Amino acid sequence: MLQALDAAAIRRWAAVSVQTLDAQREAIDGINVFPVPDGDTGSNLLGTMRAALEALLRAPVDERSEAGAALTVLAKGALAGARGNSGVIVSQMLRGLAESLRDVDQAGAHDLAKALVRAAELAAEAVAEPRAGTMLTVLTASAAGARRVRSGVLREVTTAAARAASEALALTPQQLDVLAEAGVVDAGGRGVVVLLESLVTVVNERDEPVVPYSTSQPSPLAAREAGSTEFGYEVMYLLDSTTDQKATGLRETLMTLGDCVSVVGDGDGLWTVHVHCNDVGAAIEAGVETGRPHRIMVARFADAEGAPSRFGRARVVVIPARGAGIAALFRTEGALVLEIGPNDEPDVWDLLNLITSTGASHVTVLPGDEGLIGIADEAATRAVAGGQDVIVIPCASPVQALAALAVHDPARRAGDDVVSMAEAAAATRRGELVVASEDAITWIGPCKAGDLLGFADGDVMRIEHGPVDASMIVRGAFAVVDRMLAAGGELVTALLGTDAPDGLADELEKHLRKEFPAVEFVAYRGGQRDTVVMLGVE
Template identity: 85%
Template sequence: MLQALDAAAIRRWAAVSVRSLDAQREAIDGINVFPVPDGDTGSNLLGTMRAALESLLRAPVDERSEAGAALTVLAKGALAGARGNSGVIVSQMLRGLAETLRDVVEAGPVDVGKALVRAAELAAEAVAEPRAGTMLTVLTASAAAARKTRSNVLHEVTAAAARAAADALALTPQQLDVLAEAGVVDAGGRGVLVLLESLVTVVNERDEPVVPYSNTVSSPVAAREAGSTEFGYEVMYLLDSTTDSKTGALRDTLSRLGDCVSVVGDGDGLWTVHVHCNDVGAAIEAGVETGRPHRIMVARFADAEGVPSRFRRNRVVVIPARGAGIAHLFRTEGALVLEAGDDDEPDVWDLLNLITSTGAAHVTVLPGDDSLVGIADEAATRAVAGGQDVVVVPCVSPVQALAALAVHDPARRAGDDVVAMAEASAATRRGELVVADADAITWIGPCRAGDLLGFADGEVMRIEQGPTTPDKVVTGAYAVVDRMLSVGGELVTALLGADAPEDLADALEKHLRAAHPAVEFVAYRGGQRDSVLMLGVE
């Protein structure tokens, strides 16, 4: 584990950051909903860090032999190659690190803490109107945590910064309504977390980037990463031969022309300028009056309609499930699963994160439990606000979710597929054997704690007096399945609970072969703890 950051560690950090941003680019692009549900924050961050790394790798040896010098080259490369608002902010983050560590050969824990504070300050100054709930919030929180961690161990400082960034990122939906409605965290903030976790990776001397949850200047089109839809163009250029006072006036001029204004420098005479506006000529003329603009880029947002969608795939099925056995069963059938413990209540935000991170344009959610329907509905509502087509198919039991999943056909039209799954779920009658946990009155009489209750479609139809034994479980299973098949059925599906007798599946199969020879039977080890047996009849 590293005790200080030298020049070699800075180069590795830049390389790991590029690899990690590349791996997560599409995911970050997909959650870029502030203030409109479309963007390329992940692509912009990746392009900016690639430019920074390339600049560092091309620099003469004497310019990258010390940590401070390497950071200076990295920051200048990021500024020159900055893409979009997020790229500009990252360039200033790197500039803050470079300023603080300019004369440092090896940066220790205290040095890194001070540098992160300066990085957050310069990043905030790069934005004309900072907002809470953005990447600036995440960066500020990480810097504060690093500064407060008065440790002589570099890992403890960088890990504290990354943890604070993760915590701040999780809170961004509470600070920006548009994030809450879409059920996502801030895309730029997630990018900041990627950079900080990449730093932790390097300090821990690991080879692979840490995943938190897990373009060029001449580009003629752009997706709108931020700002009002009132403005149709993005203008960016580099600027030199100017002064601090002139660039301050330029910032004011551009703010009158549009929004998303950034005019930031590298501390050594080079500035990058960014604005969303309608009067492209005026934005460039303002630069000419201020200094020498070059590498001018103008992109029209309307042209970006031809750019591929932020969605990476067409359709997926998502299922919140209780218990490892049932979750594994759904996964083997091709669904994406949010697994919760038998006694845990799945979190709406966790389900939202899974839905949005699929990168799918259309998501079908199968709750699989009556207590999960409300959570699924809320998550779907918020995901729809973020631009995804999300439909919840009513399923109040895992056997109904299995029936729906069995008829899922990705080649079918999305609407028709949802109808088919809904019909399969509704046509599946459900049964259950549960051990009563308290005395109660049922439709067929009183029961005591420890009695075995047989349910058919949610109603108690049999009571086996406790204590529950394997023989009573088998007898109860026969009674429930016979009652359910009394009105017909072609297929019986059994999910065996954690407390089910070992021979229960064999006993049920023999009983069905004798009493209902035309009925097919399939059994799975569900492992659920809230019921001894779940049955589905189709």
């Protein structure tokens, strides 16, 4: 079992939380009755944690190499992607953990107990009118349970926190009459138990996530997570370019317009705003007067009440890719592909249309090259605003997307699958040969238009002065692959462009058989026009 939480454990906790929330989503959606029946608390918690996990997977290595740094990235991702009241509260829970452990490389038992107290404090501050018997009560109880443990053993602290949360959850019907009348516990509180039991799973180094709280509760469905039925709209947006004082004023203004008001920040200038109201324009205008609102989302509760799910399948992989050959290769691997012509500009709306038309509740996007990551991010943001769970795994080359796709397993839980794909993409080194289109200065010297440039992981490592011929391309390919294999590797993948000479794949295979006999080799006709050959090493 773990004796302390390091960055790897934090990533595992986020992934297990997503897995378990995914498994528990429908059950949690079906039991929220405070103060009116609700149908999306589980979905909101899952969407928030998926946004947090995606932010952590996308963060530079130096921002997620320590426990405190990883938690900071996780909290910022949760805040930016927070959905509903429960999502906002979870983002503040994570922010509290991050603040307390900011300078900690590895969090021990006492560190975690102290951090849970701060997490409960910030979560409570996120709600304008906190009530007993909600997820705040459960979170506070978990912190108290952890603080009562005098042991320095991490497992004992996490187990005590989870047990205290479960006990507090069981008591929520005694604190809210509406829960007692319906025979259910608080849905948000159940989500807190899921997160803490997931942490216990990680600390005990178990493979399968815990199913924390079984119930045969009735499942009243509606579309309002909390708040009075007097208000017909939910308004959420991110806010920046403001101050703490102005944010406090915004909260007071929104409380005059509706209920379920949250105005919470990440401590670094970004705020999430949430309110249930009738005057949507006034809620947004108040944000404009306070700072710069963006990613504005408005939902009308009446539109969702009783509506059947619009998702016909669970998960798909979508890939925007350049080149007919590369697109065909991805299709044979089971992905849905947005093929971008060699002279076409990528269009975010085309990608968004493909994502939404899949009919899948969860979509993983693997952009086929570095220039497509931006449109993938924007399309994903818009799809998430529309209710889909979309995660973009950054791939700077098609070979990285191929590596991610190779480990994709639709039978695996979504969170585990995303982590495996992201790790496979990140572990794949990339190289390429390109004919320079203009004169330039590189790290290893000047080049002229028509020269052959060899790249390894984005850096120029070889210049062959033109004109380019077949023998030069073969030599360049040998040099690039030798440089990449110097750090080790088991598989080399080559994507041959339209300008690749005949026989290049055979020459590469002979070279590898001689110099690196244990390395496997596979080549495909990629058909790309801007690169002579792309190389990947796994």
